Amino acid sequence: MLHEYVEPIWTRPSITYRSKKIILFVVALLGIFRLYRVRPQVSFRIPLLQKAQGPCDPVPIPAIQEPSPQGSEQWTHLQELFEAHPPNLVMEREDFKGGQMAEPTVELLADYLDMSVDEANYMRDEHANLVESLPAYPQGAFHGRGIVILAGGKYSEIAATTLGMMRLLGSRLPVEVWMLDRIEEKEGWCDEVATQGMVCRFVSDYLQEMSAFSHHYQLKIPIIMLSSFSDVLYLDSDSMSIVNPDRIFDAPAYTRTGAVLWPDYWGATESPYTSYITGRSSRKDINVPDFQTVDSGQMLWNKEKHWKSLCLSAYYNYYGPTYFYTLITQGGPGWGDKDTFPTALRALNATWTLIPHHLQTQRYDDGTGRGKGSGMAMMQADPADEKGFQSFFLHSNFVKFSVRRLMCDTCVEDPSALTADQRLKGQEVTFKGSVTNRNSPIWEALNFGQRIFATKLEEGLNDMGKWDTEKDMWRVMEKVGCEGAFSDDKICRRTRRHVDRTFGEAPKWEGGSERMCT
16 A cells, blocks of 8 residues: 655745744654653663663673682681680570660679689680681782672562662662572572672582571671672661762771771670670770670671681671670670671771761651651661761661562562471461551551651752652662562552552553563
């Protein structure tokens, strides 16, 4: 069938020059309007990149090197060293007397543990001999800057939000996503993160003996040490940067000392024998500690400057559940890995930075608009701002930003998230999302289109203009729930509804069985 050629209106002789200019102006306006309408629909996927790239192109991140064999060899040597210097007591968590310590006093701190002077002297000698034998930094084993995040099992869903936010904010740092073993891997997820300049690593590929790791957080120290990077930003799966983290390694707090830790809520409750055993003092300390505990959900480490401190912290974590966690915290809050890091730094008299700004609490929106709801997350400060508090990390210690944990009815736990005993028995474990749990403090917000955060986080400008952290987090979770390894049709629809009702924006992602990028 032939089609009749129709001459464009702007070339016809009957149209005046003035009319042609008006028509071209209107066409140009329509083009600009269309451009701005389309742009938000493609900008979320990978923002802050060169304009020539499409929404489905991979992030241009430098190649990530394989961890050096020297790392595995060093860890094998460390394990042999640790086994040669075991503690002479077993002080497990269930041996606590009276629960958590509220207001520590000299008497309470001094009498909390049943430890004799002879037992303390023995452990002081063992500790000193171990410190003398700590290995030197393996030159040439590690290179460059990068992020190390601990995921695996149920933590991978949370890490998916954290990593999505990182790329949304424009970070180009390479990322190693660590898990205990391949059982913890969510099928298909590692292929997804590989397109975003990230790589999955498994501790079991590098360590032959892992029986000492009975708690997930014990893995923090080996993955920092085994990672291919010489400068490491370590993150828990639920500790999210709310600004582009790429500049963090240039902060004076880090360049001066090579180690940066952030404060936790509480003062230290260590045993008076801690400073004696670790060589900080020549006698049992009879004073209440005057320093702050730390939040190890985010840490900065220069491995070359602090290799021996990391090795010593590894020793404290290796025997953490049976000795050092209790020695360092006694009945105080935060029993676990977190204060092994400053304890090791102090024991070696190393130079390091504790961020001087006390953390702030992000609260649930209680409906009053005054932020008087219960605390839901810790806000940690920008290490580059030494004069005042500027938010940098959101450490979600209560509400976990996993789209399934928030938006499902009754979800079957992924096999990768089950314990070894549950897998052995073939158990099916389920959980309820906050959207269906009326006891959840955020149930009302999820069901009636309300914000969760009492304080709206607007921290700055990117090349898209002002941004809104809570909205951006939901955009990331919309992507996770609607496309990829963790996607689910019903969760996708619920997430889209919440985004639309709460923030007044249409969905950005194809959901369910349809994929935006193939």
